[in-house]
Amino acid sequence: MNFNPFFQDSKTSARSGFLKTAHGRVQTPFFMPVETKAAAKFVSQEELDKMGVECFISNALLLHFKPGLEIVKKAGGLHKFLNWEKSIFTDSGGFQVIDEHFLLRINDAGAEFRDPFSGKRECITPEKAIAIQNSLGADVIMCLDDQPHFGRSKDSIAQAVKRTLLWAEKCKKAHSNKRQQLFGICQGGLHSDLRKKSIEGLLKIDFDGIAIGGFGIGEENAQMMKVVEKCVSLIPEEKPVYLMGIGSPKELVEGISAGVDVFDSCFPTRVGRHGMVFTRKGALRLEKAQFAKDFKQLDADCDCFVCRNYSRAYIHHLFKLKEPSGMRYLSHHNLHFLQRLVQEARQNIKENSFLKFRNQFLKNYSKKLL
RNA sequence: GCUGCGAUCGUCCAGUGGUUAGGACUCAAGACUGUGGCUCUUGAAACCCGGGUUCAAUUCCCGGUCGCGGCC
Numbered sequence A: 001m002n003f004n005p006f007f008q009d010s011k012t013s014a015r016s017g018f019l020k021t022a023h024g025r026v027q028t029p030f031f032m033p034v035e036t037k038a039a040a041k042f043v044s045q046e047e048l049d050k051m052g053v054e055c056f057i058s059n060a061l062l063l064h065f066k067p068g069l070e071i072v073k074k075a076g077g078l079h080k081f082l083n084w085e086k087s088i089f090t091d092s093g094g095f096q097v098i099d100e101h102f103l104l105r106i107n108d109a110g111a112e113f114r115d116p117f118s119g120k121r122e123c124i125t126p127e128k129a130i131a132i133q134n135s136l137g138a139d140v141i142m143c144l145d146d147q148p149h150f151g152r153s154k155d156s157i158a159q160a161v162k163r164t165l166l167w168a169e170k171c172k173k174a175h176s177n178k179r180q181q182l183f184g185i186c187q188g189g190l191h192s193d194l195r196k197k198s199i200e201g202l203l204k205i206d207f208d209g210i211a212i213g214g215f216g217i218g219e220e221n222a223q224m225m226k227v228v229e230k231c232v233s234l235i236p237e238e239k240p241v242y243l244m245g246i247g248s249p250k251e252l253v254e255g256i257s258a259g260v261d262v263f264d265s266c267f268p269t270r271v272g273r274h275g276m277v278f279t280r281k282g283a284l285r286l287e288k289a290q291f292a293k294d295f296k297q298l299d300a301d302c303d304c305f306v307c308r309n310y311s312r313a314y315i316h317h318l319f320k321l322k323e324p325s326g327m328r329y330l331s332h333h334n335l336h337f338l339q340r341l342v343q344e345a346r347q348n349i350k351e352n353s354f355l356k357f358r359n360q361f362l363k364n365y366s367k368k369l370l
Numbered sequence B: 001g002c003u004g005c006g007a008u009c010g011u012c013c014a015g016u017g018g019u020u021a022g023g024a025c026u027c028a029a030g031a032c033u034g035u036g037g038c039u040c041u042u043g044a045a046a047c048c049c050g051g052g053u054u055c056a057a058u059u060c061c062c063g064g065u066c067g068c069g070g071c072c
Helices: A045-050 A060-065 A067-073 A077-080 A093-097 A126-136 A155-173 A192-205 A219-233 A249-258 A267-272 A305-308 A310-320 A324-350 A356-364
Strands: A004-007 A015-021 A026-027 A028-030 A053-058 A087-091 A101-107 A110-114 A123-125 A139-140 A181-186 A210-211 A241-243 A260-262 A276-279 A281-286
Touching: A004 A093, A004 A324, A015 A324, A026 A028, A028 A053, A028 A324, A053 A060, A053 A139, A053 A276, A060 A067, A060 A087, A060 A126, A067 A126, A077 A087, A077 A139, A093 A101, A093 A110, A123 A126, A123 A249, A126 A139, A126 A155, A155 A181, A181 A192, A192 A210, A192 A219, A210 A219, A219 A249, A249 A356, A267 A276, A267 A305, A267 A324, A276 A324, A305 A324, A310 A324
Parallel strands: A028 A260, A053 A087, A087 A139, A139 A181, A181 A210, A210 A241, A241 A260
Antiparallel strands: A004 A015, A015 A026, A101 A110, A110 A123, A276 A281
């Protein structure tokens, strides 16, 4: 059994256990930092390891473009190439379907992308997406999916659900590296009936885990959570549930409460690079003048090396002068913050006090600035 | 003392005889979610002073003040 959520909170759908991969156990629920191009921007692998990260996600399509499969293979696989002994997920490139910079066109056969480095066109079929990921050697790989833009008509989303299922079947058939787990991806936007159809189709094909895709692209938070709850209720408890692309502090706590086991998002590092810092009382924009003489640490409860060494005023100053170390410090802190948050969530699930923990967190966490 | 050049948002620069005077940076507010890394959106903010020409001057002319340079 690869997944065992042996602690179940009695008052919510939150659960905790582990996901077993070829590179060890990852405690669930967990949040994966994003290493699209085999690097977390401004944060080293060593730092991730030290803050307790047990798994991150990289992007197979981008690595296929550069440095290319040959080089990763020569290095001895993705783990060896970037020097990480714990678990790795790869995404198929499905998310790049909504990026007009990459996507040229899409039909049932696959998605045609432009390689940004060579300028060449390349059609990524479901089979090819799997072959690329089989070759890279991550522990968990993702099906190629068709992600509709936010705000599309229900018909258009239904078509994406259909195509994603068609591709899921092809991915399952093509998957040949049995050391890797393969997750299917559910689409359907905010439509519960489409989500149901999508999940039922995936369950028939039988994947190692089910991902909820298509969120974090503009929909309202409360609506998303409703649909997530609905999705979780349709997935058998022995399947890990992965909410793709989601990663604000509030969404993590709410997602865990809804029964999600796995998250990933570039949100904490991107907003960190733009001067936003997570605290237990809410997110702050550190560039504001009010922080110029604020010599407190970023978050009163945080023990990361940034909080232990540098004040808000100092990092405010770094941002004002556009010193890159400001981006580095906030990227580190925000990732550390989320790791601590999910660690505490796991602990509270084990002690069956998750509901209290969740409510306390949501009460303290306000989007309003301090 | 003489002479040349210049004077426009907080800063650096455009520009114009006719009330939307433009940009960059700064400042202010917001955004960011399966990552193209100093990002994106929005907002605030200025024609040195006095006179003259003109229907109309930030713009042209004269003088003043200030700044920079040259000459004595």
